[in-house]
Amino acid sequence: DAKTTQPTSMDCAEGRAANLPCNHSTISGNEYVYWYRQIHSQGPQYIIHGLKNNETNEMASLIITEDRKSSTLILPHATLRDTAVYYCIVRVGSDKLIFGTGTRLQVFP
């Protein structure tokens, strides 16, 4: 079973920040939080990951709460091409990624 919960869908206006929440209340101390996205009929694309500290790269920012029970993926200036399903995943000890159903983000003009 997936160890994360995410809203089923979200909308965001083009040019605005998209904030995608994720709950991982049972996360263990050595488990990383990963974010991927999947554009229709393509393979998932790695976005970002983190352990404790907030992380930022060219695609997004990841904010992890101090208790690590939840996180937020931030796309600072959403574009139409960011429309996709976003998966929040906790990497389990056996190296497997267990996917949930993700959040379908729709960016509108």
Next chain:
Amino acid sequence: DGGITQSPKYLFRKEGQNVTLSCEQNLNHDAMYWYRQDPGQGLRLIYYSQIVNDFQKGDIAEGYSVSREKKESFPLTVTSAQKNPTAFYLCASSIPLYRVGLGGYTFGSGTRLTVV
């Protein structure tokens, strides 16, 4: 450029036939994975391999088989025992967990299998 290649992109199979999906990577990744995705659903793990000549069952391994004779290759065979094989199949590779700080999984572009 390094990457992971799945072939073919589309595959049609008659009921009762076995079919093999190809997955090749030149990323020098130790671990490889096969996932299945049904319409509107998330990904479910079929098999994974963390090292050559070793592989483990995932959550839905029944009706599938794999081999890992080379580091670069992890083919998946969908056997006639798989009752509902029509799906989108995704292959991925990754660095070992102890080096996880360097990044995540790389996925192929998928193979869409249809049983006719």
